[in-house]
Amino acid sequence: MAAVDLPLTGAGSRPGAGPGPGVITVDAGGAYSLRVFDAGLACCGVEVAAALRRAGALAAAGEGKEQSGPVNVFVVAGTVTDKLAPFVLKAFQDTPPPRRVLSFGACSNSGGPYWDSYCVTKGVDQLIPVDVYVPGCPPRPEALLEGLAVLLRSRGSAGDG
Amino acid sequence: MTGGTPPAGALPARSRGVIALLEENCTACMLCARECPDWCIYIESHKEPVPGNEYGTGGDGPMAEPAASQGGDGGFGAGPDPASGPDPVRGPAGRGRQRVRNVLDRFAIDFSLCMYCGICVEACPYDALFWSPEFSYAETDIAALTHEQARLREWMWTVPPPPAHDAGAPRPGEGLADRPRR
Amino acid sequence: MVSDGLPPAVRCEPDHHGVMLRVPPEHWLTVLTFARERLDCDFFDWLTAVDEGGEGFSVVVHVYSLAGRHHVLAGTLLARSAPRLPTATGIYRGAAWHERETHEMFGVIFDGHPHLAPLLLPGGFEGHPLRKDFVLAARAAKEWPGAKEPGERSVPRARRRAPPGVPDGWGPS
Helix, strand or coil, X not given: CXXXXXXXXXXXXXXXXXXXXEEEEEECCCEEEEEEEEEECCHHHHHHHHHHHHHHHHHHHCCCCCCCCCEEEEEEECCCXXXXXXXXXXXXXXXXXXXXXXXXXXXXXXXXXXXXXXXXXXXXXXXXXXXXXXXXXXXXXXHHHXXXXXXXXXCXXXXXX | CCCCCXXXXXXXXXXXXXXXXXXXXCCCCCHHHHHCCCCCEEEEEEEEECCCCCCCHHHCCCCCCCCCCCCCCCCCCCCCCHHHCCECCCEHXXXXXXXXXXXXXXXXXXXXXXXXXXXXXXXXXXXXXXXXXXXXXCECCHHHXXXXXXXXXXXXXXXXXXXXXXXXXXXXXXXXXXXXXX | CCCCCCCCCCEEEECCCEEEEEECHHHHHHHHHHHHHCCCCCEEEEEEXXXXXXXXXXXXXXXXXXXXXXXXXXXEEECCCCCEEECCCCCCCCHHHHHXXXXXXXXXXXXXXXXXXXXXXXXXXXXXXXXXXXXXXXXXXXXXXXXXXXXXXXXXHHHCCXXXXXXXXXXXX
């Protein structure tokens, strides 16, 4: 499948449809099973949705060997405004351990283009510990999958417990 | 295989993955750092004299010892013959002026802030910044997303050749053939 | 003519989309009612304010007629010291959130609004961000990377000044 041949979303018209915590399999030198909780706050959420749909197709294609159970990955994709910050924090706290945090895109990395705004949290790491930062504005959907691979290769976690 | 690394060449032309720097073209003019809306380009530079162009180098400038010469030339002989054009090392007629150039010490882009707008690439008057389609540079530490000129140079080798102009597009008007005739 | 039926104090100017009505504040509701009833403007698009500096705040409304396909802009000017205007929610329900946002961003008070609470800003936010005298603190806190001249190692003390967008007196000392 060519990189730009992304599937149509289709979901969103029916309540409850669309990617929930998508279970995907990412090969990072061993097979892991991830449950991705996507906090799609802004434009980056579209790219994450695109990535998760494609990755779901990959998981169906081949079975991965689960090692030590699934890891919950909390993906923050989009601008974290000061008004929304408490809810992002709550959503992270509700993510069951073992959990990792992936910051997707410039806004959740550091505030990005809104670094000087009066109402933007300058990076979600001001609220929660972040394990991987994926740069981009927005990053490609493939960049999310590469970021997940980096996450799994890295040691330990800042978000457990 | 990781989920969906596109094969080489499959990304669209002019994909904005990362910004690469060709340091040889950079004169530290600071335009990219000034135009960047995110203030994410950090440049440090200093001035250095251009070697071989100091005033009176080689002793053949106007302050030189007069060479033996026939006839009175006022003691200002022994320089290069003005009729043959300026001396390439010492400047016209040996009157070299101390020239100074900017030397780039540090060129860093903070990709945690960068919004990939391309204003720096467009603003650069010397074509030192280029778009590369690379996107696999996620990091576990946000400070590691600030990349220095060594890494920016590595990405130069992934910059694709520019795509051809669209069929029927007007001439860009930048070539020598487009200059108005006098 | 559009202006038939409007108070004479209301100036009517052609706009590239339709008309722009310059309204004294005391005729604000009259004009909006006129736009809805007589000009068939049944679609409320937006309401916002503009910080005009010393002149005060101008509040501008854009309404549209779906049947007649014409746009009407209406604007009024409020004194900076007392920016008050009657609420448009009695005429256009859709103005409710727009007036809340204009209130929190500019400090304009809409009398009679059912719930003039902040819409987008977090609780405890001080100040009105879209006023021209509101400073973006992040620009004051970070040193501008473009301050140096080409080839300069550091900005000389005599030339140090606030970065673009930051008034003098702010900025890292």
